[in-house]
Amino acid sequence: MKPFDPRLLRYSRSSRGFIFTIVLIASVGAVLTIAQAFLLVDLICKFFQSKRAFDSLHFEVIKLGIVFLARALLAFINDRISALASSKMRNELRTEVMNKTLENHGSDSTELGTAGLALLVTKGINNLDGYFAKFLPQLFIAAVVPVTVGITIAYRDWKSGGIILLTIPLIPIFGILIGKFTASATEKKWATLGLLSGYFLDLLSGLTTLKVYGREKLQSKKLEEVGEQYRSETMLVLRISFLSSLALELVATLSVALLAVTIGLRLVNGSMPLSTGLFVLVLAPEVYWPIRQVSAYFHAASDGVAAFNQLFAILEKPLRNTSFVPAEVTEISWTELKVNYPHREVITIPPGRLRLGEVHALIGPSGSGKSTLAAILLGFVTPAEGSVSIVGAVKTVELSEVDLAAWRTLIAWQPQEPKFPIGSVANILRHAQPTASDNDLKTVLLSVDLDQSDLPQGLQTELGTVRQKLSIGQLRKIALARALLKQTPFIILDEPTASVDDISESTISRLLSDQAKLGKMILLISHRELMIEASTQVTHMDVKA
């Protein structure tokens, strides 16, 4: 990870203005620091060497007071602006990532896992606060302040300026060397750390299972061991990072010491006035401080920076750029399709087709690619080989050429495991048909053999909440009802009658035949005999050995 990634400017619009403001603040800050050192040293010398009384120097003291006031004001402005900008940049990134995730139909979530994505977007982006509010400003402060202060010192005393000029580059060079050396070690560790910290979450998620297996007590010991392992691994990473800041600090200290010794000797020689010596000595640490602070903040921000790669991986996914808008569909056909999932063997789907009025059943063992074919037709998965044609009365196009949003208006789908948003049954059904009346909703629920009076609060029963108490079978029926309500020519049903009893199943199989007779085309995935009997054609899918 580079300390500053220019891609950031692209995805976070407010970052540009922020960086400009920060440079401005840093410059004013540098001037104030110099003024403070100058006035303070001047006063010390006048009291010490000229033995002046405090009262005779009111004006100088007031000036010093004003400098402190100005620094206080600047600190307020700096902290506020940094925090606000950080908040804004994080929000912008979040919005961009979520937009992109949805545009890519959540397929990113399958790579990170849903919880992984949620963690990345909340905690991951929040961890960038250290990067945005501290590290980024400091990076620019480090570019402005040492140069300004260094030039001022050189102007006052060119010999000291020369020493500083020689030692300044040591810090970044040293920093880069250490960074190179430690980066690979650190990066490797972060991956394991992620796994280890997920362990606690995993245990709590699977607590019921552990309890049923009587293993919950054993796990507490394991959790302690994993925590111990986590600690020792983290400490390895931290030791490296703390050692590198120690090394940088020692370089800075040695540089100041070198300077102090020369100043001391020149003062003893009488070849340098005290005011210059003190001035240089007070200001010299200000040259090294901002650069060292960059490395310290980089460590603090490293938690967040780990998220950058994941974020940019999502943000930089190419978007599909297709514009053909299909108006209607009368037939869908596909050649042999091959899909590669990571870590698994290639899934091969035999060719097939589906016309209006047909119910096409896909049967076969789990893992043979039935749901994958559904995902391809829905535009969620792109096959590595093979193509899908959408035949309309006027024109035939490849699925890869159509505008997916438009294509999806022609499809309704009942997923194998419906994930409803938080809301009432009525609201969820109305997503498919916003103008449906309560009676329409009751009718369609009855048609899938679900009497709304069997639901705890009828149509107002809340779904997607913590205490969702509907059975899996009931949820499937609601998903099926939603698919029917959308009234599209093409319907994909993935296991509509799993966990559903015989009576409902026969109702639903009759419903499918009726729908087909109404001129719809239905792709059906099912393991159930009764459902398969209702189909007009059947494709057997198999796992290729």
Next chain:
Amino acid sequence: MRRILNIFKLQWREMSAAVFLGGASLGAAVGLLATSAWLISMASTRPPVLVLEIAIVSVRFFGLSRGVLKYASRILEHNSALKIQTALRVRIYERFSRLLPSDYATLHRGNLLSQILNDVELAQDLWLRVASPWLAGLISGGAGITIIHWLLPACGNLIGAIFLAATFLIPFFAMISGSKADARNYETKLFDQILQIAESAPESLIFNYDRELLNQVDQIQTQIAGVEAKNASRAGFASAFYFLALGASVIIALWFGARGALSHQLAGINIAVVALVPLAIFDGLSSLPGAFSQLRLILGAIKNLDPMLEKIKTAYVEDSPVPQSVCLEFKKVLPLVTDATTREITAVVGSNETLLITGRSGSGKSSIINALLGFVPYSGNIILNGQELNPGDAHLFSTLLQDDYLFGTSIRENLKIGNPQASDEDLLQVLEIVELRDFVTGLQEGLDTMIGSLGFNFSGGEKQRLKLARVLLRNTPIFILDEPYEFLDAAQVERIATRVSQKLSGTALIIVSHLPLSHASVTISL
């Protein structure tokens, strides 16, 4: 607060060492500035170089020890923080593991889990970001003020008062200003919303509520931005206050220094020492404004965690002896739950028998199992070998739940939850029963293949069969299988069911299913 402090206390040795070393490091910075100010002032009076020798050595000593002490302090600080984090996690896990599933059912939505995870990390910040730097700053400040006090007592007292005021007022300022709203609540809401989008993105695109979901994210973000804006001013005020206190101290030091020098109470070479030391002692406080602006958040997290750290004492339950054969009797059993349908059942199942419970979806099949497992109360009687079922009988049951969990670890580790002593051969044998043996051995990493978001992409049916294999590794007289053949096609169900009933022959087997199964000796329908 009390319970969490008790956990912190366990690390008190390392923590006090870290504070001491941190204070010493900041103290070295004070010493560095004081000795170098003296050195330069002294040098300007052109004394013999020998006079400066001690000061030169001290400058080097302080310069080097500052970094080394800080390194040691940070190591101890973080080490103890990580130990605290582990201790917190273990304690929270232990508490939940002693409750009944119905009590932590709420955990199973992203909401609470993510909040706990966050809060545990925030809680250690109380030590790492607040207490430790604050105490170290106090120590080094004390050292610096002692130097000033030694040179000019009145000046030391006054600056000491300002320093103390700053150490206590900066935190106070940081805490009272700013938003009262708890940003944590919004973050949790955001997490849930993102989780929902990630899960239901495909459905939202088909049913046109994708924009709605994104708008909800924006709304939560606006609320978070509002809280953060208030916190931004909070941190700003504290920083400004810090510079004002520093400025006042420096000017006071100059005033006392000038007067002291004129009245010969203070050697002239020490004016620079008195005037510059305040810069160093306030430096120790410079991280406080940022840290304390987080304090409200941290305290919120601790308040939330504290009740979860309560130790629950569970009575020791002795396992009942394993009987040769069992007879399990349900007499008018009615699970007592308010938010799900239940039906009363009466049935008997013994060793070598299979009881099939079928019924329509929502008819209360799973509630019966929850009652049997002791997760929900029931009326009526469940009699095992003539005696009322009691907690000591739990080890006689093996259960496949409908929402059984596969852990984010290897296939082997997951299966071994069924039986930790199982050999690879045992594992392969049960995989054979569920028709996954060839599949698993065919995988590149075989039994070591990882499951879950970080590993292999298993289909619904494959996951179901893994869970089934896991329960088959158990060796108990009673088995309960809730919808074991979900997602499998009819032919496969038939084959697997036959092998499962062979494997479990001799046990009392209770199967809950919406499908009729041919191997059942008793069937009850709800």
